[in-house]
Amino acid sequence: MPVRSREATVRVKGQTRPVKERLLHVATRLFARHGFEGTSVQDIVDAAGVTKGAMYHYYDSKDDLLYEVYHQLLTMQISHLEEIAAGAGSPEQRLRAAAADVVKTSLDNLDDMIVFFRSLHLLPEDKQAQVRSERRYYHDRFRALVDEGVAAGTFRGDVPPDIVVHYFLSVVNQLGSWFHPDGSLSATQVGQLFTDLLIGGLRA
Amino acid sequence: MPVRSREATVRVKGQTRPVKERLLHVATRLFARHGFEGTSVQDIVDAAGVTKGAMYHYYDSKDDLLYEVYHQLLTMQISHLEEIAAGAGSPEQRLRAAAADVVKTSLDNLDDMIVFFRSLHLLPEDKQAQVRSERRYYHDRFRALVDEGVAAGTFRGDVPPDIVVHYFLSVVNQLGSWFHPDGSLSATQVGQLFTDLLIGGLRA
DNA sequence: ACGTTTACACCGACCGGACGGTATGCGGAC
DNA sequence: GTCCGCATACCGTCCGGTCGGTGTAAACGT
Missing domain, CATH: 1.10.357.10 (Tetracycline Repressor, domain 2)
Incomplete structure (x- = not known):
């Protein structure tokens, strides 16, 4: 799975990291703070500034x-x-x-x-x-x-x-x-x- | 919280421990095997051979x-x-x-x-x-x-x-x-x- | 050069079901 | 008869995952 060139790097609060990478980063942070089960998918996508559709586009599951x-x-x-x-x-x-x-x-x-x-x-x-x-x-x-x-x-x-x-x-x-x-x-x-x-x- | 004398020691698979103690014991075992969040209250009471009523009688919460x-x-x-x-x-x-x-x-x-x-x-x-x-x-x-x-x-x-x-x-x-x-x-x-x-x- | 098609990146409303907790009832010991 | 020690039925919520849709940029045909 090569890196796609058309990947969006939507600006959210000054961040310019690609969505996929940003999702993993904020997820790690939230998992560490509130635990895996204490973090809903909605929490993750909110923190990343996207929606569930984006997350399930890049990852198979939580x-x-x-x-x-x-x-x-x-x-x-x-x-x-x-x-x-x-x-x-x-x-x-x-x-x-x-x-x-x-x-x-x-x-x-x-x-x-x-x-x-x-x-x-x-x-x-x-x-x-x-x-x-x-x-x-x-x-x-x-x-x-x-x-x-x-x-x-x-x-x-x-x-x-x-x-x-x-x-x-x-x-x-x-x-x-x-x-x-x-x-x-x-x-x-x-x-x-x-x-x-x-x-x-x-x-x- | 003194130990009650009328506490039932229902026999389940040969076990005779009082219900309260048995609940804690099976809960510990299940938490260790499947994690706290991976263990439902129903799992615990099933394994202890009682029902939810018993568990919420002895403990305030999970x-x-x-x-x-x-x-x-x-x-x-x-x-x-x-x-x-x-x-x-x-x-x-x-x-x-x-x-x-x-x-x-x-x-x-x-x-x-x-x-x-x-x-x-x-x-x-x-x-x-x-x-x-x-x-x-x-x-x-x-x-x-x-x-x-x-x-x-x-x-x-x-x-x-x-x-x-x-x-x-x-x-x-x-x-x-x-x-x-x-x-x-x-x-x-x-x-x-x-x-x-x-x-x-x-x-x- | 320009319209058309394709394909991807993402949106957001919705669903099914599981789960923690509660309210009420009932039987037996004293 | 009354109170403890549970049983049973039920509720409201929340959450992972789905699915049709949409905007947009590249690819293509002419």
């Missing part, structure tokens, strides 16, 4: 909109992780980079994270399976970095790497429930601190 | 039922933590005990945890504030243990204790999203491993 939230973020984070994992440096250096990155990108997309950990179960089973598959891929790729460090003797070998990954990704998935962008710590700082705590716990 | 889930678990965990914190042992020993306990009790009440981190935002604002207040109390009490360890020089002082607590409680809150009771690790083992990872990260 669920479809939710799925896009997950898919976009996961796709980005996976590509980041692959680049880091394939890069140079010791296992510890690459794990540090990966950990700091996933915290940073999650905090940069806080609304997505909030929706993520709250509303996955509301997706129809097939789309839910798709998301879980992508998450599992991320998990496995992350674990491979831990495996490397264990093999190299840098990390302790008495904690199953799967458990380590669950441990750290849990921290990431909960970021939306306490972090405030205007707090005393920046996204990068939090990433650094959490990375330190992880690596410290992993040291042989 | 929300009320949800609140009870949070309140029960938090009350128990708070009392555990207070006992541990006031007990004997070094800060590290008590923090270890507290960390292992919160993991264990959370895994023993997995359904509650699943509902917990998914559906808090669906409560009306006043009850939500009540829950947050209880959680904050738990958070502060937990942090006090970290503070003690930092003051004693056992733990590193370059990571804000609040961040440490967010870090570890995030892990706890996400347990419901990956742990399976029939997996290769028991609740106690997971508690032990996570505690090790935490303490390792905290060492001065």
Whole structure:
């Protein structure tokens, strides 16, 4: 489905983003504020300055909109992780980079994270399976970095790497429930601190 | 609200628990499986073998039922933590005990945890504030243990204790999203491993 | 150059049904 | 007889999704 040239970019309150993109953006925001079920399709289209016809023209359903939230973020984070994992440096250096990155990108997309950990179960089973598959891929790729460090003797070998990954990704998935962008710590700082705590716990 | 003596304990599929208790139990289970909004009041009363009249006799609303889930678990965990914190042992020993306990009790009440981190935002604002207040109390009490360890020089002082607590409680809150009771690790083992990872990260 | 057709982007009234909650009734224990 | 512990029937609302329609810009024919 290529981007259509005739796509309208109606001006609403100074915004010029195409309708499809704007719908996803305001939907994410509303889902994060009021929950998926607490947000009606009417709320979404009102906030985007269009009508239901527009939304059902671009998306198959309300669920479809939710799925896009997950898919976009996961796709980005996976590509980041692959680049880091394939890069140079010791296992510890690459794990540090990966950990700091996933915290940073999650905090940069806080609304997505909030929706993520709250509303996955509301997706129809097939789309839910798709998301879980992508998450599992991320998990496995992350674990491979831990495996490397264990093999190299840098990390302790008495904690199953799967458990380590669950441990750290849990921290990431909960970021939306306490972090405030205007707090005393920046996204990068939090990433650094959490990375330190992880690596410290992993040291042989 | 004292327990009524004339409370009926209708036998349904061999269960003999009083209706009020049974309603909360099946509701928790259904909320965990299908989400709060994906579970209708009709589903709950059907599963409990009663009718709506019974449920609205014991609870004010569907929300009320949800609140009870949070309140029960938090009350128990708070009392555990207070006992541990006031007990004997070094800060590290008590923090270890507290960390292992919160993991264990959370895994023993997995359904509650699943509902917990998914559906808090669906409560009306006043009850939500009540829950947050209880959680904050738990958070502060937990942090006090970290503070003690930092003051004693056992733990590193370059990571804000609040961040440490967010870090570890995030892990706890996400347990419901990956742990399976029939997996290769028991609740106690997971508690032990996570505690090790935490303490390792905290060492001065 | 100009009328005509096509196709897309979006509108907005409408529908079917599910769901939370209520009002009333009734049977059995004391 | 009266009061508690439910059962049963019902209501009003809200919400996801649909469907025929409309304006407009590109494509085409001549």
